[in-house]
Amino acid sequence: MIELDRAGRTFKVKRNVVHAVTDLSFTVAEGEFVGYLGPNGAGKSTTIKMLCGILTPTSGKVRVAGLDPSRRRTTLARRIGVVFGQRTTLWWDLPLADSFQLIRHLYKVDRKEFAARLAELTETLGLDAFIRTPVRQLSLGQRMRGDLAAALLHAPDVLVLDEPTIGLDVVGKAGIRDFLRRLNAERGTTVLLTTHDLGDIERLCRRVMLIDHGRLAFDGTLDDLMATAPGQSSIEEVVTRLYTGSSMP
Template identity: 90%
Template sequence: MIELDQVGRSFKVKRDVVHAVRDLSFTVSAGEFVGYLGPNGAGKSTTIKMLCGILTPTTGRVRVAGLEPSRRRTTLARRIGVVFGQRTTLWWDLPLKDSFELIRHLYRVERRAFTARLAELTETLDLGAFLRTPVRQLSLGQRMRGDLAAALLHAPDVLVLDEPTIGLDVVSKNGIRAFLKRLNAERGTTVLLTTHDLGDIERLCRRVMLIDHGRLAFDGTLDDLMATAPEESSIEDVVTRLYTGG
């Protein structure tokens, strides 16, 4: 479903070149739920932007759902959903429901399918109480649930999440985690999750990929990851060791 083959992406900054991603290769199969970890500046967002076609790789090859994202962005948009936790894709001054209606038009979702999907998402994400509230008046937790619904209205095969639980209280986080778990288990949606919250990883991801300085530093199951450290280590200990090269 997601394939990266020797992908690199660099940026020119004045006279310097920043290598955000280097020689990155991995495959995520349909139905997997994969955590994508790495310290600040490791190259996670750059990878995600290449997956949705916002950025073109400098070298190598990216495929999502068999498509080259930077060339087939519009076609790919129908197959992929993306949530950037730090930025909303909703219309700030519009009621949530109107944002969804605009998205229906943008993605050309057929009316009947849209109504059924929205009813299901309203129930599972508990949106009913604030569907008519302008997005700017929503709490962060409500807005994040709205953003998740917006990313899923067109029933994508792949969901890419960049810090979807950032700033949320423990109850909101658990609600979103339960929703994502069900989405993956029941609909088979492939999920790539970037987060600094290791609780998200522990509760959701069987497989973890860790990127550091733009390179893949670990790719395996959560159990394999834990086995890289002495017994009794917490996931925080394990990840700290990997981030600090210990």
Template identity: 70%
Template sequence: MTSVPLTTPVIDARGLGRDFTRVSGPLLRRRRERVNAVHDVTFSVAPGEIIGYLGPNGAGKSTTMKMLTGILSPSHGRVRVCGLEPSRQRTLLAGRIGVVFGQRTTLWWDLPLRDSLALTRHLYRVPAADHAARLAELTELLELGPFLATPVRQLSLGQRMRGDLTAALLHAPELLVLDEPTIGLDVVSKSAIREFLLRLNTEQGTTILLTTHDLGDVERLCRRVVVIDHGSLAFDGDLARLRATAPTPRTLVVDLAGPADPIEVAGARTVRVEGPRQWLELSANPAEVIAAVAGAHSVADLTLREPDIEDVVARLYSSGRAAAGAPRREDPVSG
């Protein structure tokens, strides 16, 4: 397998766009109209980067991913992935990339995980010795041993995700494309997946493109984020600059011992009250606010909630600092 030279982007998208035809109206008076799902998206990913490709539902993330992996052909612009044109060289590209969709599985439902991974070897035509060495390495890193003999349908969501990651990595791809890899996972499973991805990137130099709604994934994994909204590129930079561009406050959820008047402390504003539970929007250091609340009230529980990516993107647009001239589209067709 020939790797992409270090000077060549693993992903290079220029003016990328995808149109769909939408049919509406009564049966005998059908109307057809062209809808831009993705419009004039330009970005590149260097070898060894971990990029968060973010945006709310319907923003165009899934459509972009399908173009990058060759499932869809672009209507406009061009894209190269690992030096290949995805839609025309899809079979070649499949041997160079790994893809994991958090809500779907590539494993065989009724087979033990070990047998599913053996079939994956044949799909990618991986030599037996290479497969055995790679599987042993991934089994150790992802702690697959206790459930390799378990049918996939009996695996927990976290175990299945680790199996899907293994299947996507057995042929040693240069690029790993992840769509919501931690969706629905518990805190422990999320942490295990994140640490594995960091190690994969650091030790093996695997380039990772990640879509997620979980800012915890982004903060732990990504130095750079690309935000798409209404099919157009809204932001490309590091997470700190995104937060500075579209500051979105954290929320402190306070469960008091009983119903009380809205909490008043410096650095926070109570935005919602339901019985003994109150929601405080923070404008100061969370530790200082928590200390003030705990010192003045009888607290049963506290939860600090990070803003989700939809809130960040909404702020990005409402601030008027989205990419200059980026056109918006109505009724998004695909996420």
């Protein structure tokens, strides 16, 4: 807050300390597919940035794949994959295939392993039709498939997804959801998903966590979540009721 006197000569700055997350504690087991929900400003992005080592918590401990993200960020990068729906990790002016080659060198992936993994991802994500196209010319759905492939080329143990289906049409969403479902079921990849699209949660997640004003407000199965609001017919209605009510459970 800034205050200015009538003569315009002096001002005072008042600082307000805001805790993005407070007393937040949870564990995600190997092979789980967990949805992490909350309204804008609830602390989801801050949580993800701490898990990835971008931010360091002022207190408490964070462990991802057994590593402290803020102290072992480079090592952790080889164990996790991250996809931000509103940002891309691909090189804008390069063909998708060239971006993948650069990623191979960044992660020091063995050439034969990379070739086999890329062939598999190209087939399952349907990349073949546009893999030689510059990223800037890709549709949103194509770019999202490219970002998913890029995040998985080094075979991470943990995949963190932030709005992976944002802006996609029905067909695009269905394709991404099917791929993620099979990735978790067949490869055992641990997935943490944040999204405002509750259809993603209903179709993919067995467990849901809700964060509200930086605090964990709910942690349980979808059935447990539905039980918090008897009479509501959809997860959207339940979550809306919880966040617009006077308090969280």
